[in-house]
Amino acid sequence: xxxxxxxxxxxxASVGDRVAITxxxxxxxxxxxxxxxxxxxxxxxxxxxxxxxxxxxVPSRFSGSGSGTDFTLTISTLQPEDFAxxxxxxxxxxxxxxxxxxxxxxx
Amino acid sequence: EVQLVESGxxxxxxxxxxxxxxxxxxxxxxxxxxxxxxxxPGKGLEWVSIIYSDGSTYYGDSVKGRFTIFRxxxxxxxxxxxxxxxxxxxxxxxxxxxxxxxxxxxxxGQGTLVTVSS
Numbered sequence: 001x002x003x004x005x006x007x008x009x010x011x012x013a014s015v016g017d018r019v020a021i022t023x024x025x026x027x028x029x030x031x032x033x034x035x036x037x038x039x040x041x042x043x044x045x046x047x048x049x050x051x052x053x054x055x056x057x058v059p060s061r062f063s064g065s066g067s068g069t070d071f072t073l074t075i076s077t078l079q080p081e082d083f084a085x086x087x088x089x090x091x092x093x094x095x096x097x098x099x100x101x102x103x104x105x106x107x
Numbered sequence: 108e109v110q111l112v113e114s115g116x117x118x119x120x121x122x123x124x125x126x127x128x129x130x131x132x133x134x135x136x137x138x139x140x141x142x143x144x145x146x147x148p149g150k151g152l153e154w155v156s157i158i159y160s161d162g163s164t165y166y167g168d169s170v171k172g173r174f175t176i177f178r179x180x181x182x183x184x185x186x187x188x189x190x191x192x193x194x195x196x197x198x199x200x201x202x203x204x205x206x207x208x209x210x211x212x213x214x215x216g217q218g219t220l221v222t223v224s225s
């Protein structure tokens with residue numbers, strides 16, 4: 001199985017900050033990573049797929065990069081509604097696996 | 108409008124069985140990749156199972172042999188039959204739809220809570 005190691009597990013940031021979350025796959029997965037945002041009590045929402053493709057309707061301050069084993073989700077200018085937990089997921093092979101999550105908290 | 112509504116969760120004793128349902132509207136479940144994802148209380152996301160449009164199925168290691176994913180085209184509903192339930196199966200179970208596997212899970216239901224406890 002492919003393990004997805006996400007870091008950091010939490011980050012404290014202020015509105016307007018740039019935030020980067022990384023995910024490392026235990027083996028090469030090409031571009032097959034998706035990123036999700038989840039708010040408490042809600043279902044996840046896909047932000048990025050295929051490493052860098054922005055899901056329709058998602059603000060352009062979210063971007064994704066990487067290939068192979070190393071991937072990054074970047075929020076360019078943190079907004080109040082961005083405080084949430086973020087997960088990466090590899091979509092390269094079964095079983096599909098998620099990273100452990102990164103909680104973005106208000107500093 | 109695409110909508111997914113899960114039901115069937117509840118309290119069940121260890122070793123018991125439960126069937127979850129996911130009623131879909133706005134699209135045809137048999138023409139799409141449909142999946143179940145779960146989240147234990149206070150924990151991260153765990154992929155459970157997927158069914159392809161051709162009926163092929165795949166499962167996570169922790170549920171293989173105990174859970175079965177299937178669908179009913181006449182009711183446009185996805186199901187998850189869960190047998191031999193354990194405490195570690197306690198979670199909110201979400202159904203999700205993806206247009207392509209690589210595109211991730213674009214549509215999600217609201218989730219249904221399964222609690223396995225004596």
